[in-house]
Each structure stands twice: as C-alpha cells, then as structure tokens.
Amino acid sequence: MRKKLLNIAGYAFFFLSLLSFLLMIYDLGFKYDAETEAAIHHLNSYLLVIFFVALLNRFLAIVVWKARESKSRLTETAVLLFFVVALCMRFFMRSEQLAAIPWISFFNGSVFTYMVFLYVFVLEISRRTFKIYHSRYSPALLFIYSFLILIFAGAGLLLLPRATHNGIGVEDALFTATSAVCITGLAVVDTATYFTPFGKKILLMLIQLGGLGVMTFTSFFALLFQRTSSFQNQLFMQNLVNEDKIGQTFRTLIKIVTLTFIVEAVGVLLIYSSLEHQHFQGSEVDKWWFAIFHAISAFCNAGFSLFSEGLYDVRLRYNYNLQLSIAGLVILGGLGFPVMFNLYKYFKDRLLNIYFRLFSKNQYQYRPRLLVLNSKIVLATSAFLLVTGTVLFALTEFNNALQEHSVYGKMVTAFFGSVTPRSAGFNTVNMAALAPPTILVYLLLMWIGASPASMGGGIKVTTFAVAFLNIVSIGKGRDSLEIMNREVPNESLKRAFGVIFLSFMIIGLNIFLIMLFDPGHDLIRVAFEVFSAFGTVGLSLNFTPELNSFSKAVIMLTMFLGRVGIITFIIGFMTSQKTKRYHYPAENIIIS
Structure with a gap:
C-alpha cells in the first residue's frame, strides 16, 4: 500500500509540474485580459505552495533524515536550499519589505516563479528519462523519437501568438523548428524581423537542445540531481556519448554538457569584445543578446543569425575579429x-x-x-x-x-x-x-x-x-x-x-x-x-x-x-x- 501511495504521489507531482510548465507557456506565449491574468496569478501561488512543501520535504529528507547521503547529493542539496530559502522569504516577508531590497524583490516576481516551475518540470522529465531506457525500444529508435518530439514541440512553441509579430503558418513553423533542432540554419522566413524576442529565445533553446541532444540534456539533469543509475541506464547511454568504458559513461556525459557551456561562455566574451557599440543603438542588452545567440548558434553549427543578411550585414562584413571568433567556435x-x-x-x-x-x-x-x-x-x-x-x-x-x-x-x-x-x-x-x-x-x-x-x-x-x-x-x-x-x-x-x-x-x-x-x-x-x-x-x-x-x-x-x-x-x-x-x-x- 505504501508503494502504491508513493507511485500515485509521484504521478500527481509529475502532472502538477506539467501543469505549471503549460501555465508558464500560456502566460508567456498568449495575450489575455486582466481577469485571466488574475486567475493565472492565483494558480501560480497555489502551485508554488505545493512545490514549496515538496522541495522542503525533499531537502529535509536529504539533510536531516539521510545525512549520510548528503555528501553525494551536494548539487541537489544546494539547489533545494536556494529554492527553499527564497520561497520562505516570499511567503513570510511582506511585499513592502521585499520591494525595499532590489535583489531580494526578485524572488517576488514572475521570473523567479517560472524558475521554480522550470526546475521542477525539467527534474521530473529527467528522472523519467531513466525509466524510458528500460523500454524495449532500441537506443537508436529512442534517439530518433527524441528529435521528432522536440521538433513538434518547438513548432508548437513557434505558433504561439507572442512568438512572432504577425503570426506564422503551421508549415513554416514546422520547417523552422526542424531547421533549428537539426542545427541547420535554413529559413523560409526572416529570423531577424519575423520573430519577437520571445520567439528568438525559443529558437535558441531549440538550437541548444538540438546540438546536445534531448536525451543527453535530460540524462545530465537526472544524473546531476539523482547521482544514481542502473547498469542498464549506463549501457543505454554508452553509445549515445561514444564512451568505450561503461563505467565512465555518466562522467563523460557531465563533461560534454560542462564543456559545451564553458566554450559557449568564452565565445560570448570573445564575440561581445569584438562588437562595435554604435551598431546596437547604444544598448548593452542587445549587444550581450547578440553575443549569446551567435555563440550558441556558432558552437552548435546552426547558422542562425539575428541580422537579416547574416554576417554579410554591412555592420559585420568587415568585422574580422568577430568572424575569427565565430570560426573558432x-x-x-x-x-x-x-x-x-x-x-x-x-x-x-x-x-x-x-x-x-x-x-x-x-x-x-x-x-x-x-x-x-x-x-x-x-x-x-x-x-x-x-x-x-x-x-x-x-x-x-x-x-x-x-x-x-x-x-x-x-x-x-x-x-x-x-x-x-x-x-x-x-x-x-x-x-x-x-x-x-x-x-x-x-x-x-x-x-x-x-x-x-x-x-x-x-x-x-x-x-x-x-x-x-x-x-x-x-x-x-x-x-x-x-x-x-x-x-x-x-x-x-x-x-x-x-x-x-x-x-x-x-x-x-x-x-x-x-x-x-x-x-x-x-x-x-x-x-x-x-x-x-x-x-x-x-x-x-x-x-x-x-x-x-x-x-x-x-x-x-x-x-x-x-x-x-x-x-x-x-x-x-x-x-x-x-x-x-x-x-x-x-x-x-x-x-x-
């Protein structure tokens, strides 16, 4: 009976995480009236309370009740502590007190709310990734299906009203999502003018996930916050990360994701330092966004650009330091x-x-x-x-x-x-x-x-x-x-x-x-x-x-x-x- 109750609680928590993710997508991608906004705000508050209880329980289970395992779960413990403390501040401090301190007031905003929702959703999806590895499907077939799922999910996100300025057809959305996930760069619409900043962030997410691979990304988070895996999971991932020694499979997985973020971070700095400030209307935010987008697009070999003519744009055509930085990536x-x-x-x-x-x-x-x-x-x-x-x-x-x-x-x-x-x-x-x-x-x-x-x-x-x-x-x-x-x-x-x-x-x-x-x-x-x-x-x-x-x-x-x-x-x-x-x-x- 205890095992059944735990399974039911696990599925319920998964569906709540899925609901929170869909709620976040609706809030970011659709246009709505003030009444709907109030309803979303109340629902967000209820979900935050549930997640707070779950995260607090998980934190206590690791630190207090299972102290011997806390060293092997250092990453998960640190993340849980951050969210638990932040949610305590949000629930038990007045809004005026939060607003008085700029960096603390961040925890009272929608960005932090969606950080919690995204963390819980990614963690739940990642943990269930290991269960998929026990299925009868071959690794090659699951690898193919993971890209297909990401393509259709990406097309759905690009169809959101706030992703484009004047809307996009299903056919063009599917083509753009396929090009981004397959890190190709062919485009039937102008990326620079067709998509809103929200739509461009979706494209960047699809490029990053397509470059690393969905199963690589989810398995990384599952390992990072779980630290244990079966022999079958390691055997499944061995071919995916091209590792000869099965005992080094997940260590190689962590190195892949870590190296990707390190190289892209260095690329961001190199690209940013090579840009001329006057070409971005005096905005540092636009300059950093250009550097981040092109660093990820270059390292993932995607070829998407924020300028209509790409690097052939007259503002970048003669910027040879920028071209060498991108070529290196x-x-x-x-x-x-x-x-x-x-x-x-x-x-x-x-x-x-x-x-x-x-x-x-x-x-x-x-x-x-x-x-x-x-x-x-x-x-x-x-x-x-x-x-x-x-x-x-x-x-x-x-x-x-x-x-x-x-x-x-x-x-x-x-x-x-x-x-x-x-x-x-x-x-x-x-x-x-x-x-x-x-x-x-x-x-x-x-x-x-x-x-x-x-x-x-x-x-x-x-x-x-x-x-x-x-x-x-x-x-x-x-x-x-x-x-x-x-x-x-x-x-x-x-x-x-x-x-x-x-x-x-x-x-x-x-x-x-x-x-x-x-x-x-x-x-x-x-x-x-x-x-x-x-x-x-x-x-x-x-x-x-x-x-x-x-x-x-x-x-x-x-x-x-x-x-x-x-x-x-x-x-x-x-x-x-x-x-x-x-x-x-x-x-x-x-x-x-």
Missing part, C-alpha cells in the same frame, strides 16, 4: 567531443611532463600514443580541408567576393569561407553572387561535413578519409587498410562505403523529387539546397523561401536524416539479425 563544435577530450588529455600530459622536468625531482612517467587514431584522422583531414578550402576560395573569388576587402580581410574571408560550408551556415559574402567553381567546392565541403559525434552533419570527415585511403590501399595491392601503424577493421570500411552510397542515393532522390514536383528552378540552386540540408549547413543561394509545400517537406526530411545520421536511422527501424555461426562458400564477383 564552429571548428570546435565540428571537431566532436571525443576529439576535444582526447586533445585535452594529450596537452595535459605534455604540460605535466614539462612541469616535472623543470620543477620536480621525480621524473614524470610519459604515456605514449595519447592521441587515438580517430583523433589523428579527424585533425589531419579537417586541417587538410580547411587549408584546401581556403586556397580554393581565394583563387575562385579573388576578383569577385574578395575584391572589396583588404589583404588581411581577404585572408580572413577566404578562411571563413572554408569553415562555414563544413556544417556552420554563416555567410560573410553574397551567396547568390558566388562563382560556379566556388559553388562546386562548397558542394564537396557540405557533403563531407564535420566530425562524428559533433554538432555537424554530412558523411563525416572520418568516412571520407577512410574511403579515400582505402582506395589508395587497393591501388597498392594491400589486403587490409593500415593507417598510422594501425589496421582499420572491415566493419568500419563497410560502414564508410555504406554511408557514402546512401548519401548519394538520398541527395540524388531528393533533387529529383524537387525538380519533378517543383519545376522551374535552376538545377544548381536545387542541388545546393539539398546538399546544404543533408550536411545540416544552412547555406542557401536565396532559394529556401521559394520552396513549395512538397519541397519544404523534402528538405525537412533531408535535414532530419542529416542530423540523426543515415546509419542510425536504418538501425532504428530495421531488426538486427543474430550472428550466424556458419559461412557460405565464397565466390568472386567481377568489379572493375
């Missing part, structure tokens, strides 16, 4: 978390080795081969593509897009032009005026994309490198593919060529469908749009707003497949077979 977001963690270990070990040699009598034990083969391939291929793309862009656009820039400006613009088609989507030149050779280079770079387990799309640089080196290996008559004194397993080769073949099939089919059901468009513009959608790049030859309903659906599906990955999509919807313990007789097939 794009490159880091495109490297992938496994590579960044591996680089951290490498440089940490190098610095410790130097320190012990100079300042310590004890010799530091150096560990060789800190950089794994995957990191070496990603770094080498990415550097090659960046250098090659910069040189080709400079050669093809020297008398065109680069003509109006200084020598330093030509170098930065050419470098940025090599970075952005690798899944970023920002533009510092007029895309519609690019020379045909530049467009062909962009098609190749968009198709290759970024690194695996990163914010970018495309077939990934490791797939391109493995396929290319395998061709060289075949030409030399070798039986296996060897890279940097390591042998690449046949499973990786099969996946690489499978991804390449499927990418051409999807891109070719979607180009054909758009040309068939939306005739009258130039083939180059259609191909560029499809390549951009598949690579989740977001660059366009000013073609996206011209799409009809069918073409928008095709582009949305292409963006979705580019984000979740072709192999992941196939694994999610196809039943895997058990390993066979027999082999058929081999017979050669003529391939020339």
Whole structure:
C-alpha cells in the first residue's frame, strides 16, 4: 500500500509540474485580459505552495533524515536550499519589505516563479528519462523519437501568438523548428524581423537542445540531481556519448554538457569584445543578446543569425575579429567531443611532463600514443580541408567576393569561407553572387561535413578519409587498410562505403523529387539546397523561401536524416539479425 501511495504521489507531482510548465507557456506565449491574468496569478501561488512543501520535504529528507547521503547529493542539496530559502522569504516577508531590497524583490516576481516551475518540470522529465531506457525500444529508435518530439514541440512553441509579430503558418513553423533542432540554419522566413524576442529565445533553446541532444540534456539533469543509475541506464547511454568504458559513461556525459557551456561562455566574451557599440543603438542588452545567440548558434553549427543578411550585414562584413571568433567556435563544435577530450588529455600530459622536468625531482612517467587514431584522422583531414578550402576560395573569388576587402580581410574571408560550408551556415559574402567553381567546392565541403559525434552533419570527415585511403590501399595491392601503424577493421570500411552510397542515393532522390514536383528552378540552386540540408549547413543561394509545400517537406526530411545520421536511422527501424555461426562458400564477383 505504501508503494502504491508513493507511485500515485509521484504521478500527481509529475502532472502538477506539467501543469505549471503549460501555465508558464500560456502566460508567456498568449495575450489575455486582466481577469485571466488574475486567475493565472492565483494558480501560480497555489502551485508554488505545493512545490514549496515538496522541495522542503525533499531537502529535509536529504539533510536531516539521510545525512549520510548528503555528501553525494551536494548539487541537489544546494539547489533545494536556494529554492527553499527564497520561497520562505516570499511567503513570510511582506511585499513592502521585499520591494525595499532590489535583489531580494526578485524572488517576488514572475521570473523567479517560472524558475521554480522550470526546475521542477525539467527534474521530473529527467528522472523519467531513466525509466524510458528500460523500454524495449532500441537506443537508436529512442534517439530518433527524441528529435521528432522536440521538433513538434518547438513548432508548437513557434505558433504561439507572442512568438512572432504577425503570426506564422503551421508549415513554416514546422520547417523552422526542424531547421533549428537539426542545427541547420535554413529559413523560409526572416529570423531577424519575423520573430519577437520571445520567439528568438525559443529558437535558441531549440538550437541548444538540438546540438546536445534531448536525451543527453535530460540524462545530465537526472544524473546531476539523482547521482544514481542502473547498469542498464549506463549501457543505454554508452553509445549515445561514444564512451568505450561503461563505467565512465555518466562522467563523460557531465563533461560534454560542462564543456559545451564553458566554450559557449568564452565565445560570448570573445564575440561581445569584438562588437562595435554604435551598431546596437547604444544598448548593452542587445549587444550581450547578440553575443549569446551567435555563440550558441556558432558552437552548435546552426547558422542562425539575428541580422537579416547574416554576417554579410554591412555592420559585420568587415568585422574580422568577430568572424575569427565565430570560426573558432564552429571548428570546435565540428571537431566532436571525443576529439576535444582526447586533445585535452594529450596537452595535459605534455604540460605535466614539462612541469616535472623543470620543477620536480621525480621524473614524470610519459604515456605514449595519447592521441587515438580517430583523433589523428579527424585533425589531419579537417586541417587538410580547411587549408584546401581556403586556397580554393581565394583563387575562385579573388576578383569577385574578395575584391572589396583588404589583404588581411581577404585572408580572413577566404578562411571563413572554408569553415562555414563544413556544417556552420554563416555567410560573410553574397551567396547568390558566388562563382560556379566556388559553388562546386562548397558542394564537396557540405557533403563531407564535420566530425562524428559533433554538432555537424554530412558523411563525416572520418568516412571520407577512410574511403579515400582505402582506395589508395587497393591501388597498392594491400589486403587490409593500415593507417598510422594501425589496421582499420572491415566493419568500419563497410560502414564508410555504406554511408557514402546512401548519401548519394538520398541527395540524388531528393533533387529529383524537387525538380519533378517543383519545376522551374535552376538545377544548381536545387542541388545546393539539398546538399546544404543533408550536411545540416544552412547555406542557401536565396532559394529556401521559394520552396513549395512538397519541397519544404523534402528538405525537412533531408535535414532530419542529416542530423540523426543515415546509419542510425536504418538501425532504428530495421531488426538486427543474430550472428550466424556458419559461412557460405565464397565466390568472386567481377568489379572493375
């Protein structure tokens, strides 16, 4: 009976948290009269009382009744203490007393109320995420469903009256939400003028959740405030965070989220310091908001901008420090978390080795081969593509897009032009005026994309490198593919060529469908749009707003497949077979 009562109380608290979240959305997203506002205020007060009792009970349970567990729940205890003290001040102090102290009066406002509602809702959703991992669905399928749920939820939020100035259609809202969640950047409406500040905040939230992944985000909060997980939960999350050791799964999860926020915070400071104050009508708030939005959009490789012409706007076109800051964020977001963690270990070990040699009598034990083969391939291929793309862009656009820039400006613009088609989507030149050779280079770079387990799309640089080196290996008559004194397993080769073949099939089919059901468009513009959608790049030859309903659906599906990955999509919807313990007789097939 006690267990049943606890389950009923748990479900009731979950539905109350859901009610509070919906109430917050209604208050922020709809327009209403004074009578409705009073009703919302009273309902908010009732919910706050319930949550206060629940949070106080939880705080006492950890600190008083289970003192031994308080050290392992330090984060949850600190957050609970903050909310309990703040709610005590709100309920037991007079409004005049709160208003007399500016920073304390914050706890009496609607912003703090919604902080409580959001905390409770996210915590309840996160805790139930672990229960989903025990379901019969495969991790790949749940990964796909999480993006679909976020897309439809985001479209619903963009349809709120206060999200846009003059309203938005269901079709355009769904397209914009798909582009934001799939961190692409293609837009059928002007982001800068179409959406209100509330709508732009929704877009930013979708970009951040789409970049990290819904399950990564919710599992992070569940771990942060729960600190315990089953073996099945760790096994489920192992493939999601690309961790080899199952015991390190949730530690890697925390490092992913923490590193994301640290890099984005540094990016905000760099972008803010590079902006000119007069371009933001003398408003510091607008300047900080621009820096925050573009830092997150750049690191997540989304490509959304608050200016109608993007970074090609005359106020930003010649701001080369800003472009270098955004390019750095794009490159880091495109490297992938496994590579960044591996680089951290490498440089940490190098610095410790130097320190012990100079300042310590004890010799530091150096560990060789800190950089794994995957990191070496990603770094080498990415550097090659960046250098090659910069040189080709400079050669093809020297008398065109680069003509109006200084020598330093030509170098930065050419470098940025090599970075952005690798899944970023920002533009510092007029895309519609690019020379045909530049467009062909962009098609190749968009198709290759970024690194695996990163914010970018495309077939990934490791797939391109493995396929290319395998061709060289075949030409030399070798039986296996060897890279940097390591042998690449046949499973990786099969996946690489499978991804390449499927990418051409999807891109070719979607180009054909758009040309068939939306005739009258130039083939180059259609191909560029499809390549951009598949690579989740977001660059366009000013073609996206011209799409009809069918073409928008095709582009949305292409963006979705580019984000979740072709192999992941196939694994999610196809039943895997058990390993066979027999082999058929081999017979050669003529391939020339």
